[in-house]
Every structure is written in C-alpha cells, then in structure tokens.
Amino acid sequence: MAVRTTGRHAGDTKSRILDAAETLFIDCGYEAMSLRQITSRAEVNLAAVNYHFGSKESLIHSMLSRRLDRLNQERLKLLDRFDALLGERLTCEHVLGAMFIPALRLSRDPRVGGKAFLRLLGRAYTDPSAFIRDFLNAHYESVAVRFFSAFQRALPHLPREELGWRLHFAIGALSGVLAGSDTDSLLSEFSQGKSMDDLQLIARLASLMVAALKAPLPDSSQLATFAAVLGDAADGNADGLDGPAACAQQGAPAAQEQEQQEQQPEQTQPHAQAHPQRHEGANGTALSQAASNGTAQAPRSIDGDPADDPTRGAGIETASATFQHLLHGTA
Incomplete structure (x- = not known):
C-alpha cells in the first residue's frame, strides 16, 4: 500500500503540475507539450490533472494567469x-x-x-x-x-x-x-x-x-526608393538572376535612367511618384496616404526636437x- 508523504498534499500537487506545465511551455510551446509529459514531469497521474484543472486547456489558462x-x-x-x-x-x-x-x-x-x-x-x-x-x-x-x-x-x-x-x-x-x-x-x-x-x-x-x-513616417521619396528596390528584385528573379549578376546587369540601365532624369527632371517626376502605388501592399496604405497628404514629418529626436538639434545623441x-x-x- 502506497504511503502519501506529508509534502504531497493537494496544494503541493497543484503547484507541481503548474510548474511542470510552465517549464514545458517555455521549452516546447503549447502545441508540442502533452498531458503525458506534464504528468511525468510533475510525478502525478492523469487523474490529478483532471481533478485540479479538468483539461489541458484549463491547465494552461491557470498556468499563464x-x-x-x-x-x-x-x-x-x-x-x-x-x-x-x-x-x-x-x-x-x-x-x-x-x-x-x-x-x-x-x-x-x-x-x-x-x-x-x-x-x-x-x-x-x-x-x-x-x-x-x-x-x-x-x-x-x-x-x-x-x-x-x-x-x-x-x-x-x-x-x-x-x-x-x-x-x-x-x-x-x-x-x-x-x-x-x-x-x-x-x-x-x-x-x-x-x-x-x-x-x-x-x-x-x-x-x-x-x-x-x-x-x-516615410515620405514619397522614401517610398519610391523602396518601391524601386522591390521592383529591381522582382526583375532580377524574373530574369533568373540574383546577387551580383543581377546587380551588374541592372547597373547600366540604372545609370542611363539617372542621366536621363538629370537632363529631364520635369518629365521623370511623375514616374518617380508612381512607384509607391504600383508596389504598395495592403499594409502600406496608411503610409502612402500620409505621404500623399503631406503629413509625413521631419525626423525627430527622442525628445521631439528636430533631427539637427545639437542636443541630439x-x-x-x-x-x-x-x-x-x-x-x-x-x-
């Protein structure tokens, strides 16, 4: 006949189950831990878990709470x-x-x-x-x-x-x-x-x-820069190029485009503004609206002063x- 030790009363058993569940949750996560692992670590049987908590879900609720x-x-x-x-x-x-x-x-x-x-x-x-x-x-x-x-x-x-x-x-x-x-x-x-x-x-x-x-918030020029990066990455993948090869092949057209922009700034401005709309995802909607509405702010320091504040840093x-x-x- 098994003899129950004085240290293993109901409160101690419940705490050991919670401690075991907490350790396993930290190490494994919810999906990977099982009641069998919990009872083994706590040195109790399944009936003890059912008595104190009723289910694995209720046990985890109690453990987190x-x-x-x-x-x-x-x-x-x-x-x-x-x-x-x-x-x-x-x-x-x-x-x-x-x-x-x-x-x-x-x-x-x-x-x-x-x-x-x-x-x-x-x-x-x-x-x-x-x-x-x-x-x-x-x-x-x-x-x-x-x-x-x-x-x-x-x-x-x-x-x-x-x-x-x-x-x-x-x-x-x-x-x-x-x-x-x-x-x-x-x-x-x-x-x-x-x-x-x-x-x-x-x-x-x-x-x-x-x-x-x-x-x-990013302004229109920053959005255009990132849109160009995304566009370059997409073009590189489409051509079966990546890494240095893609950069090398795209370098010449990029240089030509920059030269054309310097020569004809008025004509290329609409093209630069079009990038954010073409590559924008659903999560970027608020950012583009802020930029297009002129609400993007100048960089601020931790105290809310302009970025060129001499006290910054x-x-x-x-x-x-x-x-x-x-x-x-x-x-």
Whole structure:
C-alpha cells in the first residue's frame, strides 16, 4: 500500500503540475507539450490533472494567469501612477517603463518564477498557437486597450494603424529575445562580462524602442526608393538572376535612367511618384496616404526636437536619466 508523504498534499500537487506545465511551455510551446509529459514531469497521474484543472486547456489558462495576472496588475498600477503625476505630459518613456519595470522586478523574485519569468513572457507572446493568442487577447484586452491609449497620447503624430504596426513589430522582436534560452549569455557577452543592472538594461531597451516608435513616417521619396528596390528584385528573379549578376546587369540601365532624369527632371517626376502605388501592399496604405497628404514629418529626436538639434545623441545617458527617475518612483 502506497504511503502519501506529508509534502504531497493537494496544494503541493497543484503547484507541481503548474510548474511542470510552465517549464514545458517555455521549452516546447503549447502545441508540442502533452498531458503525458506534464504528468511525468510533475510525478502525478492523469487523474490529478483532471481533478485540479479538468483539461489541458484549463491547465494552461491557470498556468499563464498565475504569472501574467499579477504582472498586468502591477503594470496598470504603475501606469496609473504616472498618469496621475504627469497627465498630458506623459511620455513614451513612461509608458514603456510601466510595461518593463514590473516585468524586471518580478523576474528578480524567485517566488514568481525568477529568471524563467521573462522566458515565459516571451514564449507567451511569440507562441504561434491560436489557443494562446486567443486567450491573451481575451483575458488581457482591457490592459492592451489601456496601454494603447497611453501610447496614442504620448505619440499623437502617429496614425492609429501605424502605431499598431510599430508596437506589433517592436514587442514581437522583444518577445522573441526573451523567449530564447541564451538571453543571459548574450547579455554577458554584449556587456563583456560587466554586470548590468535593471536601469542599464531598461535604458538600452527603451532607447531602441523609443527611436522605433518615434521614427518619422516615410515620405514619397522614401517610398519610391523602396518601391524601386522591390521592383529591381522582382526583375532580377524574373530574369533568373540574383546577387551580383543581377546587380551588374541592372547597373547600366540604372545609370542611363539617372542621366536621363538629370537632363529631364520635369518629365521623370511623375514616374518617380508612381512607384509607391504600383508596389504598395495592403499594409502600406496608411503610409502612402500620409505621404500623399503631406503629413509625413521631419525626423525627430527622442525628445521631439528636430533631427539637427545639437542636443541630439544623448542616447543611453538620456534614457538612463529618465529611467533612473522611473525606477525610484519619481516623475
């Protein structure tokens, strides 16, 4: 007759199942993990999973909620605090700080997952499963709406669609890094063995994301340049050429076209403007409209000043100063 040890009461069993599911989710993703793997790792039988959770789907919901619920509560609390302190002076750095600071704080707490917390966060937002995506969209919709609204206030020059794309790209790239198993080793390599505290890490991360979010909308000439690149690539593939061969063959016509444009600028102008419309995809509609309506802005620095501002280039030092205030709870 098996004897149940005192450490294996119901609460301990439930925690071990959740811990096992979390580890497997981080390492394998939702689709690749099975209940058999979870029960084996947790050293429980299938009946225990059914008793505590009822199904794999319910188990994964509980596993994500026990970490992400607290994270998002802390995020909203910090964003509300910044809102109360700053009002209309809320900056992009403050909104990013409200997103990242709670995550870093929780990753330093072994009671809520420790270093694995960031990997869980990265996996959750990069997992291709529709089940995971639907859960996050439904369960944390109000949080996403709240932060998107804050970003809109901090970046009023960006059309809603453009802001959505930029956040999607930036957060997706960040999540991919967090989901990797070599993040710690990369940090050590990039810092050349020197210690990097939360302030330095957030400053570097935010300086990159702020620059991406505040980048000016592309104007018609930039769109024409990229359209020409796409057109050249398409022509090269059609001719069965790629790499240097394609460049060499296309070099002469390109030079001739440039010479003709210099000689007849009035006649070639309509041709340059036609490129964006010819190669534009559905996702570029808002950008072309902004360019054609004359709403594209001049390059701006992190503080909103023109790109030729002599104070531009403070870089990590400026971001560090900003996040020094955020980490110590000041506006």
